[in-house]
Structures are given as C-alpha cells and as structure tokens.
Amino acid sequence: MVTASGFTHTPATRFLLTLLISLSLGASILSLKPYLPLKPTPHLWPYLQLWRITTFQLAYTSSTELLFAAAILYQMRVLERVWGTRKLASFVVSCYGLCMVGVVGLGLVVKVLSGGWWGYVPAGPSSVVIAVVAVWRREVPRLGGFKVLLGGDEREERDASTARGLELSDKWTVYVLASQLALSQFPFGLLHAAVGWLVGSAWTEELVPGGLVRWRVPAWVVGEDARYKSGRGQFEGLRRRLQEEDRDGMREVTTGGMAAANPSQDERRGFLGGVGRYFTSGS
Template identity: 75%
Template sequence: MVTASGFTHTPATRAFLALVVSSSVIVSILSLKPYLPLKIAPHLWPYLQFWRIATCQLAYSSSTELLFSTAILYQMRVLERVWGTRKFASFALAGYGLCMIGIVSVAMVLKIVSVGWWGYIPSGPSALVIAIVAVWRREIPRLAGFKILLDDDEQRLRAGTARGLELSDKWTVYMLATQLALSQFPFGLLPAVVGWCVGNAWTEELVPGGLVRWRIPAWILGENARRKTGRGHYEGLRRRLQEEDHDGMREVTTAGVATMTRSQEGRRGVLGGVGRYFTSGS
C-alpha cells in the first residue's frame, strides 16, 4: 500500500507530527508539564480552569508516550494518501473536538461512579491517535499475514494443522497503540477507549451533525493556490498539445484531400482512355 517514501504527499500528517513533537519539547524545556494533565477536581471545580480541556491534548509530558505516538503517526501517512489531505485534516480536527468532549464527559461520570477516585486525564493527543488507528484499521486492508507456531508436533506441522497465532502486517501498529494506551495505567485507558469509539463511530457515520461529510475550507490547506499554480504550469503544455492536435488534423485532412484528388484524377484518366479507345475505333 505504501507507494511513496517518507512524508511524500502527506502534508497534514507531517504538520500534525511536527506540532506534537515541538509542543512536547517546548513544554519540557519551559517546565510546563504540571499544566498539561487535567483533573476534574480541583482544575474544573472549584478553580474553573476550563482552558485545560483544550490544552491537555496538545502535548505529552512523557517521552515514552511521545515516542509511541510519533511511531504510530508515521504509519498513518498511508491513510492520508488514500483519503486525501483535506479529508484527513478534517477528520483530525473534528476528531480532536469529539475526543475532547468524550474524555471530559466520561471522566465526570467515572468520578461520580467511583466516588471521587477516578478524575485524572493524562496529557497528550493519545485519544486522537487511537481514533486515527481505528479508522486506518477499517480503511486500509492488510497486505500480508503470518503465523507464529505454538505446536511442535511434526505430524501436525507436515499436515499444516499446527496450532499458532495468526498475525497480519498491521500487528506492529496495534502493539504500539496498546503500549500507548497502557503507558499511564489505568488512567491512559480512558483516552484510548474514547478514541477507539470515536474512530469506529466515524467510519460507521454515527457522529452527530454530519461531521463525516464536513470539510475544512480549501484555502486553509492552500489547495486553491496549488490549483492555480498547476493550471498556470500546465497551461502552455495544454495549448501546445491542442495546437499539435490541430496541425495533425489539418495534415490528415490535407493528405486525405490530396489522396481523393489523385484517385479522382486516376479515375478520370481511365475513363478518358476508354472513351478515346471507342472514339478512335469509330
């Protein structure tokens, strides 16, 4: 499925990965890690720090989670090539908002159910990364599979019925996603579960408001400028091809007329000779 190397034709994935890495590094350098995680109490109540709801998913406070997240995002560039930059960027932006609302809502419910024990949300866009993985699992087919044998019986091995664990070429991404979800166990499970639900709801078109069909404006991605540049770049080639087609048709028409003229002259010559033969005989 990967037809190009690196981040070729994937500007949205490249920008997303650069944003996550740069924001995490800046937060670490400026010692702002305590401002990243979100606690229902006391951050939302009684301190009313609602800005943490949007900023808790912007950067990681752990280098391990950052490593797993960047490795996953690098593999997700295939989804952008299949979908296109505009659709992928629209999904990332809408998924960010859905994950943010879902995480905070579920955390509030868990805090009430657990009698105040569960109210911590770790930092980082893990929910959005897992949502992209969920969509990638549905949209990108597997290319190969293999089997890890768990049985050493020679007869079963020869017959091909040995027990084993069947895996596909996607197992590395699933392993990284699982490790990302278990990085801050058990609190890291909440963003992972919410992101997985958001990704599957997106593929099944169960999200509200028709967000699946929503697209960000093209001018934000510079697609209008690229289209204009492309038209200007290929305008001369298109005009030259049209002129060549016109000249070719004219040459074909001229050759056809000349052929028809010669054939008519040939027919006239034959008929004239036959006429002169009978005339002279008379």
C-alpha cells in the first residue's frame, strides 16, 4: 500500500478537486445556481433546454454537498496511486457520460411511474463520486478494522473476539460520507446514488458497453508524451538528475583535492597567521 501523504503522485485528483470547488464557487458568485439543476418539465419540455443534460453535473449548488464530495474525492487519491493517473482520468470521463445518460434516463422513467411527482434532478457530480466509491471499495484493500460492542455480560466483554458487536473497517468514514451525500436533498439525491453505484459496480465487472474499461484518454491529456506512452524514457528524468548529481559530486571532490594540494598562504602560516588575520581584517 502506498503511504505517500497529501496529493503526492495524484495530479488527476488534485485537478478534479480544484475544478469542482472552483466551478461551484463560481456558480455561486455569478448567481448561476438556477441554471444547474435539471427539471424534465419545463426545462426539457417545452423549453427544449437540452444543454442542461450535459451541465447539471458540473457543480454543486449546496455547500454541504460540496464538502462531502470534496472529502470523498480526497480519500480517493489512493485509487489514483493504485491505478495510475491516466486510468483514473479515463474512468472519470467515462463515468461522467454514463452517469449523465443514466440519471436523465432513470429520472424520466421515475417521473412517468410516479405520475409526474418526481420531476427534479439535483445539480452536482454525486453519481460520479459514488461510482468512484464503488470502484474504490473493490480495488483498494482494507488495512484494519475495529469492533463496536453492542453490550453483553462481563464474560463476553472481557473476550472482545467472541463478544457481540458491529465490525467496521478503516473505510467506514468514506461510507458515512457517501451516505450523507446520497441523502442530501432527499429523496432526489437517491437517484444519483443509485446510478453511480450501478455504474461503478458495472465497471469493476467489465459490464459497461463499448469496451470503455479498456479505453484511455490521450497521453497528452495527463502530461505524458510519446516516450512515456511507449514505455521508453520513463525514468529519463531520474537518470538525468542522477548524472547531474554525479557531476556535481565529482566537481566538489576535484575542487577539494586541489585546495588540499595547494593550500593558501594564510593556511600555511598556521595559528599565528590566523591570529594576525583576525586583528587586521577590520582595518
């Protein structure tokens, strides 16, 4: 398990967090919040504002949902270290499209089945975040856990291994945050959670259509050139830096050897020369 802290080796996660927070704050400052949520009626019919289908996942209108989503994405940086930046970026792009189609399609079905009562899709990429959690649950192993005792006699409490209790893993905090995100704007937020969990589970089982599991974004999108794409030059920067350090080290050794072979006049004078230089340096 990679133990690097912060956003080390996770440029995609850092970019996604920065973009999500910036767009959400920008929408709030510019008073664009009314344009983010999606209502089949009247946005899709009769106004025909089809552009809302592609933009309702860009930003949040609620600071609470933004906080939960940002905290979850920060925990998902471990998935980028396991997968790599390019694979994670490809997954997020694919999930954005799949969740967009799934949320809108399922929303229309629920609207028809509910007799027109269900007619609101909250703004924000909650479905994409939940999909990342579903994949993270399968790809990242648990590191530990603990048990919450539910009560019992003194003999059972002494032996925690046999006592009745609820066993929790070290991932429980992410699950709590995901639950809070799904229950935000209840019950409409459940639509995002259901679609996101289905898309993430289908991705892990390679059930998504069109071979999206094997599709990757272009290398230049994540800052990889042709050398990195073909596997050559992957350690070129490290090799060049080591060569420069070797040259600097040899230069220091050579300079030190020359200084030792040719001591200055003050150094040849010894102790008395140093005392005299001390009293004459201020004049």
